[in-house]
Amino acid sequence: MLEDAPLSLDSGGGGESLLIAGPPMTGKYTLMLRLLAEAGDRGVLITTGDPAEQARADYAEVAGVAPESVGVVDCVSKQRGGDLLDDELVRYASSPKNITDIGMKFTDLYEAFRETEGPVGVGINSLSELLMYLDPQDVYQFVRVLTRQTQDEGWTTIAVINSTMHDEQTLHTMYEPFDTVINTREENGARELRVRNRTQAATAWTTF
Numbered sequence: 001m002l003e004d005a006p007l008s009l010d011s012g013g014g015g016e017s018l019l020i021a022g023p024p025m026t027g028k029y030t031l032m033l034r035l036l037a038e039a040g041d042r043g044v045l046i047t048t049g050d051p052a053e054q055a056r057a058d059y060a061e062v063a064g065v066a067p068e069s070v071g072v073v074d075c076v077s078k079q080r081g082g083d084l085l086d087d088e089l090v091r092y093a094s095s096p097k098n099i100t101d102i103g104m105k106f107t108d109l110y111e112a113f114r115e116t117e118g119p120v121g122v123g124i125n126s127l128s129e130l131l132m133y134l135d136p137q138d139v140y141q142f143v144r145v146l147t148r149q150t151q152d153e154g155w156t157t158i159a160v161i162n163s164t165m166h167d168e169q170t171l172h173t174m175y176e177p178f179d180t181v182i183n184t185r186e187e188n189g190a191r192e193l194r195v196r197n198r199t200q201a202a203t204a205w206t207t208f
Contacts, residue, residue, distance in 0.1 A: 015151035019127075019175060021163045022184030027191040028160045029125055030062075031184065031208065036121035037063035039156035044071035044109050044122045048096045048129035051077045055125075071109040075102055075129075088112075097133040099142050110149055122150050124159035127174055128166070136170045143177045 018035065020028045036043050036059065043063060047055040052074040056067040071089040078084055079095040086092055089112070091105035113120050124146075130139045143159065150157045161174055163183075175181050180197040187205065196202035 014156070015154045016180065017147045017151065017157040017159075017178045018180045018182055019159050019161060019178040020182045020184060021161045021171065021175075023164045023186075024162060026184040026186050027208065028162075028184055029058075031182070031193065032123050032125060032158045032160050033059055033062040035158050036123050036156070038121075039158070040119035040121035042069065042071070042113065042116070042118055042120045044073075044106075044113060044120060046073045046075065046102065046106060046122075046124045048075045048124075048126060050125075051080075052090045052092075059123075071113060073102060073105045073109065095133075096129050099130065099134055099138055103142055103145065106146060107149070110153075114153060120150075120153070120155040122146070122155055122157045124157070126160040126162065128160075128162040131161075131166060131170065131174075136173045140173050140177065143174070147177050 016039075020032055022028050043059050043065075045055045045059060050058075052072040055072050055074070056070045059065075059070050060067040068089070073091050073093055075093045075096045078092045084092045086108075089109065091108055093102045093105045096102075124143075127139060127143070130142075147157050159178070161171070163171060166174075180195060183194050183196070183202075185192050185205070190207050192205040193208050194203050194205050
C-alpha cells in the first residue's frame with residue numbers, strides 16, 4: 001500500500017517536485033494521481049496524451065473532487081481537430097510540439113489558482129510525449145521554469161516519464177530539476193516503488 005511506502009507529502013504544500021520514472025504498465029499515472037490528491041486540495045494537470053475530460057475524470061475519481069474543479073492544459077485535443085475554446089479552468093495548447101504555448105497556457109492557470117486559497121498539486125503526464133517532439137534541453141528548461149513557479153507558491157509538482165523510451169543521458173537530464181525521483185517496476189506480479197533524492201541513497205523497493 002502507498003501508506004507503507006517511504007514517501008509522504010505535506011498536505012499543507014511544501015513546494016516539492018517529484019518525477020515518477022518507470023517502464024510501461026507499472027502504475028506511474030495512478031501513482032501520480034494518488035500523490036497529487038495527497039498533496040493538495042486542488043489539481044492542475046498538463047496532459048499530453050488524454051483530452052481534458054478524461055484527465056479531469058481520472059483525477060476527480062482518485063481525489064474525490066468535482067471534475068469541473070480540476071484545471072487542465074490539454075495538449076492533444078486541438079491537434080486531433082475540432083474548434084475548441086478555452087474556458088475558466090481548461091486551456092487548449094496547439095500541440096505537444098509547442099512547448100512555448102504549453103507554458104503560456106499553464107501560466108494562465110497558475111495565475112488563476114494563485115488567486116484562491118489552499119494547496120495545489122500540479123501533474124505532468126507525460127514528459128515522454130514532449131520528448132517525442134522536442135529536444136531534451138527544451139523540455140528541461142520548461143520543467144525548470146514550471147517548478148520554480150510552483151515552488152514559489154508552495155505547490156507540489158509531479159511528472160511522469162517512461163524510462164524505457166529514453167537513453168540514460170536524457171533520463172538524467174530530466175531527473176535534474178526534481179527534488180525526488182520515484183522509480184517504479186513490476187516484480188512477481190506486484191507493483192513496487194523506490195524513492196531517491198539529492199541527499200539520501202535510494203530506499204528499498206516497496207509494494208504500492
